[in-house]
Amino acid sequence: MEANRIRLRLYSAVLTLLLLLGSVGFMFSENLSLLDAIYFSIVTMATVGYGDIHPHSAVGKILALILIVGGVGTFLGVVAIITDTFVKRREELIMRQKLHMITGLFFSEMGNGLLKHFARLDPETDSLHKILKISNEWKNADFIEAAKGLKQHRFVIDSHRGNLFELREYLHKQADLLLRLIENPIIHEHGEFSDLLRATFHLRDELLNREDLFELLNSDRKHLEGDIIRTYRLLIFEWLRYMRYLKKDYPYLFSLAIRVNPFDVEASAVVKDP
Numbered sequence: 001m002e003a004n005r006i007r008l009r010l011y012s013a014v015l016t017l018l019l020l021l022g023s024v025g026f027m028f029s030e031n032l033s034l035l036d037a038i039y040f041s042i043v044t045m046a047t048v049g050y051g052d053i054h055p056h057s058a059v060g061k062i063l064a065l066i067l068i069v070g071g072v073g074t075f076l077g078v079v080a081i082i083t084d085t086f087v088k089r090r091e092e093l094i095m096r097q098k099l100h101m102i103t104g105l106f107f108s109e110m111g112n113g114l115l116k117h118f119a120r121l122d123p124e125t126d127s128l129h130k131i132l133k134i135s136n137e138w139k140n141a142d143f144i145e146a147a148k149g150l151k152q153h154r155f156v157i158d159s160h161r162g163n164l165f166e167l168r169e170y171l172h173k174q175a176d177l178l179l180r181l182i183e184n185p186i187i188h189e190h191g192e193f194s195d196l197l198r199a200t201f202h203l204r205d206e207l208l209n210r211e212d213l214f215e216l217l218n219s220d221r222k223h224l225e226g227d228i229i230r231t232y233r234l235l236i237f238e239w240l241r242y243m244r245y246l247k248k249d250y251p252y253l254f255s256l257a258i259r260v261n262p263f264d265v266e267a268s269a270v271v272k273d274p
Contacts, residue, residue, distance in 0.1 A: 008085070011077045018045065018071045022063055029059040045071030098186050103193060103242050104253070106181060110174045111235060114200070115262040117170060118232045120162040121225075125263070127153060132236075132263040134243055136255070143244040150240065155233050157225040164224070165214070168207035175204065192241075196234040203227045 022041035026032050040053045044067045055061045119125050131149040181187060182197050206227050246254035261267045
């Protein structure tokens with residue numbers, strides 16, 4: 001898209017200069033009015049050529065040749081770039097929609113459960129509850145403020161608070177889903193989600209390669225806690241982006257998502273009377 005923007009600016013500048021040159025030149029060489037000169041320059045560059053106006057002087061004919069040689073290609077180039085931009089935007093929109101569907105599948109099948117496992121190991125969950133207690137009243141500004149709060153949050157994991165064996169078993173059961181997601185070519189269009197999947201897969205491998213998760217060296221425990229923090233942080237930011245997308249485009253999916261919010265201790269999927 002950026003390359004198209006640069007090309008469009010370049011072609012537009014050349015086209016404007018040629019149009020200016022042709023209009024001014026035809027006004028003086030062919031004694032045309034400004035409107036007729038602009039009209040003749042445009043129909044020449046667009047290869048329309050109605051024949052109602054044509055150059056009589058040698059200078060006018062030379063100008064027409066310059067517009068035909070330089071202007072036709074430039075004019076068609078601008079049209080082609082604009083068309084290509086619209087097509088790419090449409091393709092990117094479809095790609096984003098598919099990516100959001102995949103993200104929704106990930107959180108439905110695995111992500112929300114993984115967040116709950118991590119939250120049990122997090123001694124700072126109270127501050128996260130305050131930042132991420134999303135409601136139907138949230139606006140775009142609230143999501144921006146929550147993202148700022150997450151960036152300032154100190155992510156901490158204390159593996160003594162939970163059961164690493166249960167976390168390992170949970171990740172092991174999701175191996176097929178992780179593998180299918182990583183192999184999906186659409187995922188590579190979203191760098192943050194790709195990083196999350198790699199971090200999750202790495203954490204799974206680290207846990208699976210420990211025979212005994214109950215008796216760990218302090219240095220090894222710190223290493224595992226660092227891997228969990230990396231995955232935890234990426235997972236929370238991706239979850240917040242996904243919730244923002246649901247709030248904007250799919251309110252009925254957002255309603256369920258906030259009712260099962262892993263950072264709301266009072267969350268429940270059951271719809272209760274107001």
